[in-house]
Amino acid sequence: MNSTLTPLTFLARSAQVYRDRVAVVDGGRRFTYAEMEARCHRLASALRALGATAGDRIAVLAPNTPMALEVHWGVPLMGGVLVMLNYRLQAPELAWIVNHCGAKVLLADPQYRDMMEEVRGDMPLVEHIISDHEAFLETGSAPLPDPHQPNEDDLFTINYTSGTTGFPKGVMFTHRGAYLNALGEGLEHGLTNETIYLWTLPLFHCNGWCFPWAVTAVGGTHVLLRQVDGQRIEELIEGEAVTHLCGAPVVINTIAQHFATRGKSLPRFLKMVTAGAPPSPAVIRAASEIGADVAHVYGLTETYGPMTICAWRAEWNSGTLEQRAVWKARQGVGYVIAGTDVAVFDPDMRSVPADGATLGEVCMRGNNVMLGYYNNPAATAEAFRGGWFHSGDLAVLHPDGYIELRDRAKDIVISGGENISSIEVEKAIMDHPAVLEAAVVAAPDAKWGEVPAAFVGLKPGMSVTAEELAAFCRERIAHFKCPKRIEFGPLPKTATGKTRKNELRERLWQGHEKRIH
């Protein structure tokens, strides 16, 4: 007897069976599950009162506030499609995304209000920009008289990713996919009604890897955090008895270093889930020394966030730290809910041998994989050629069935957990009148893992300094995307005239730890 697979049921259940338990901690404010549900219903009601109807895209720009969490139910409860925006982007980039998804309503945290008002003229479809969340909730009522009843295959959220091309692509999640992935996170990380989850990961990031729904499903507690700050994180871990958090290795390291330099250990068990790059031995050592457990997962926005996990094996506990770091650095095995839908394929889409040596492309399919790119059938078809999603990541398959990435999708720079399309950065550089050609690749960085580095060939007789070019870029793209190193000179080319990016990368990574992720 089927019922619809949708994360909407998670909040409804927790509001029913855990009415009086704390759902949300936001500084001094606490909401029970009953209150959280009422707020989400009021939000849905308020959106309807604005004129929003089922199928409308609702864009959201906010740090990890109650609003950023509540939209994960408030929007779908009235049938809307949630579009979380990356607050690290510049206003023109945000306007591009808002236009592409066709949002009529933009919910913007007050700190972004002015910035978005400035580009309002570039967003002709936007009818409302709402920035006072509490006042907006007051315009709605709870319970919502007739919550939207979705089909499980309906479009649920869109997450824009820079992907491997210069223009963002809107990754479409369905109710069913989000439901199953939330269960998957719960199962892989042992979430229970005693889970206290600290929001070190941005909620806009791939819908927080589905953790808004996963933590709510089990009746755990969301502890909100607006920015990664060691002191504040320490206070919350100790004061709220945090059990789980997620973040890029740089976040894990920040927390571990903060505790270590104060000679402190964690007050109790804490699981830190990390992705974006494999945790280095130093990170694993630092985390284990303060008493934390690090889980290494891997995925893309297109796979609703994590899809594989380096499932730990008891027999590995006896290894040295270095051995354990080598094992932990593997991307591992498909989630239980991923089944056998993670593969490493040769160019003919045949599985590579499980020899730990033969490179192939990581391909995925199934319930862990997006519906497609919003209004972009060409990119969708390209991504799903042969019936599998092509990650662009190259990996080996070990004899024990674990995958390990050996080279990243070649044109992506991952800086502090954020994807940066090198092509997009190149485009910004190329806009400068003195530039002839440009190649952007990842350079190693002690703090961010990677930063973009640019190799630039100038037009004959023209000149520009690195400082001038960097400033030029900062006017066009988000600061974190701008090249942190710029070198001038002719680019190395292949026989067919393509830039040899591998050669540039090798130049930058020489003497550094082998680049595996």
Add this chain to the structure above:
Amino acid sequence: MNSTLTPLTFLARSAQVYRDRVAVVDGGRRFTYAEMEARCHRLASALRALGATAGDRIAVLAPNTPMALEVHWGVPLMGGVLVMLNYRLQAPELAWIVNHCGAKVLLADPQYRDMMEEVRGDMPLVEHIISDHEAFLETGSAPLPDPHQPNEDDLFTINYTSGTTGFPKGVMFTHRGAYLNALGEGLEHGLTNETIYLWTLPLFHCNGWCFPWAVTAVGGTHVLLRQVDGQRIEELIEGEAVTHLCGAPVVINTIAQHFATRGKSLPRFLKMVTAGAPPSPAVIRAASEIGADVAHVYGLTETYGPMTICAWRAEWNSGTLEQRAVWKARQGVGYVIAGTDVAVFDPDMRSVPADGATLGEVCMRGNNVMLGYYNNPAATAEAFRGGWFHSGDLAVLHPDGYIELRDRAKDIVISGGENISSIEVEKAIMDHPAVLEAAVVAAPDAKWGEVPAAFVGLKPGMSVTAEELAAFCRERIAHFKCPKRIEFGPLPKTATGKTRKNELRERLWQGHEKRIH
């Protein structure tokens, strides 16, 4: 991007990512996941070689052997529908079920071979009775060239339950339902790749509450056990490092008493999941004294086994043993995957108030609930009146959202976790020529929780002794269903002539602990 929800993927994944890990322990034999998969493929292949095709029902009669586990994949891999039989039934009862489901193939453990051959003439559709499992596997090959590709809503297994009427009803599970329920068990009980699961629950019992699939999904280890024996269980818990097991409270108590009388504690954490009746304070005390954690769940065969759990709250830990027992005796809240699809309804199917006092009937719907009764549209329609499955169990809803059963479906006796239809027992008694009328109700029993007790009115001038009547029943129905107490005399009646079973029950339960489950 949808993929089919089916437990078939669980074994395929574990055979891929946990190839060399131990999947099954059966006495001195151990099978890795690669071996388990190969055996299941050989089984499917062998069934095909017999002529079995997709849609065929395959009946299985066995204690907890490798065969009883392997059929949970071997049968669906060739598209068959698995029908596990209760080995506590008598041959004529089993023949009735085999005929009702129309099985062409019966896989019977050697110990039941002769018994089933004796009724073979009554099972005209059965073409093959296979009792040498290892020899049968040899007739198949692995890997299976073209495994059956089910749709997720397809019929997967049938479990016959005595229900509330005299004839067994075949509860139909789908691939989707079994998949989701297995994930649900994993999530509620924290199953991981380190889970060592001891099979104290019969595998025939509602497909072992979906644990064959749940334990395999996470890559845990199945430790098989043919019968509940304290000494053997102790050896396995200690020798195999068991982490989880399931059973009726009588099983939990057997284990706890066994350890306690030897002055032993458990060597490590052990979660014991119990259902069928709420664990009594004595059971909870005994289990906690040896270091075990008891989880109380509730459900029916129609809900794929457990659908609610008395989700423990940290704030209850400070209660006295008696308080904790009162809390633990609640059936609790719907599983995460049950969402809000568990309700307590008044006769007009409106939710009762959450006052801990108003009685209503527990009703369920959704992915946790069966497709219907096999070839029994009338019983299906009756069970699903108003769009919800009617459990027949009466409960209250507490203010905190937890349900608590106050009276069981009135005609069912639950003995050692097994359902016994009082109507079926009454029919057997009524077959005796001296009997005028009979009423069977549950009597309290220190070991089994409940046993059937019969109140019998004789025909004028006729006589029969209790011993003769008991022997008469044992020739007709399973021994465990036969009345353990028989009293003669006229039955109390209502004004309209119906037997007042409540009065009989009160007579039996006077002075006993209040009957709550």
